[in-house]
């Protein structure tokens with residue numbers, strides 16, 4: 088039995104007829120840019136998010152760039168975010184000329200640590216960009232309190248969190264702008280790149296609409312420098328087929344996460360991701376991310392700690408118990424992924440920011456310990472049992 092980290096083929100079995108006719112409809116219509124499918128999707132997606140406006144664009148990365156531009160964030164501005172995320176979160180901030188300021192994450196939620204937020208605010212801070220990482224929603228009430236107090240804008244990175252809610256409201260409906268990705272492996276995935284922004288503000292929606300088409304409010308009148316960043320009609324047609332299923336898929340992800348929790352609890356050196364009290368919200372479980380502690384409790388001597396520290400001084404080492412487990416699982420037919428092995432602030436591309444190792448201790452530790460187990464709606468109980476069996480069998484061999 089071979090188990091992939093995600094499966095797009097199985098979803099296709101269920102949807103292929105509907106997708107075939109949706110795609111053919113677009114091809115026959117001749118309207119490949121804009122048009123009915125786009126309008127339908129934007130209305131549909133705004134409603135699903137609980138906001139009046141949604142604008143499709145080329146990718147989640149573009150959604151972030153367009154959001155920052157729409158709020159006039161640029162050179163000289165600072166935007167607070169976390170370093171434990173996909174690179175695009177910070178890359179978008181840099182792309183508009185602003186500076187990403189990284190706040191450490193909380194070890195239980197892997198999300199931006201709200202206790203550290205205020206300390207990071209300077210006179211140059213313009214916005215906070217929280218990431219609902221792995222589908223776990225950030226406590227948006229608390230975050231908005233801080234933002235309001237300091238007059239900051241809020242852009243939510245919802246790329247991994249379509250179908251996640253905080254206190255009964257969808258992510259992407261709390262801040263000034265929500266940014267979504269439809270990259271194929273996200274909870275709502277297209278057949279290629281795609282993204283969308285969500286907002287309550289009609290002016291922001293209009294500004295983003297224009298920025299996404301060369302800053303062009305009407306044909307060949309360009310009032311600002313923009314981008315070519317549209318959602319394709321073909322992608323919108325695919326997403327229109329998939330969006331009604333999102334809730335059901337998220338429910339399945341939640342069941343799978345619950346089963347993992349039951350089957351994996353109590354294993355030494357393995358910590359499981361925090362789940363969310365249903366009173367607080369809905370975790371979309373785009374990823375099920377466990378941590379393999381670097382020292383097993385019985386070997387936790389000063390000497391072994393020191394040795395390990397020496398060995399893992401480099402982020403691309405593969406001496407880590409986590410890396411060993413990943414390799415052994417792969418040999419056993421279970422494919423896992425590491426999100427993310429290198430924190431953004433220590434990426435070579437951000438050398439110029441001058442961050443040193445040790446600056447964000449929780450983020451840096453997580454990067455050495457996290458491992459994403461397979462989670463996708465079509466994962467069967469047998470497959471999940473196999474994953475658990477392999478983890479239980481192989482983990483003790485990794486220390």
Ligand SMILES: *Cc1c(COP(=O)(O)O)cnc(C)c1O
Pocket residue numbers: 145146147148149172173175176218244246247267268269270280281282
């Ligand atoms: C995927 C992702 C993005 C970027 O989305 P693309 O559609 O791939 O450009 C941004 N932020 C996070 C947290 C992501 O996971």
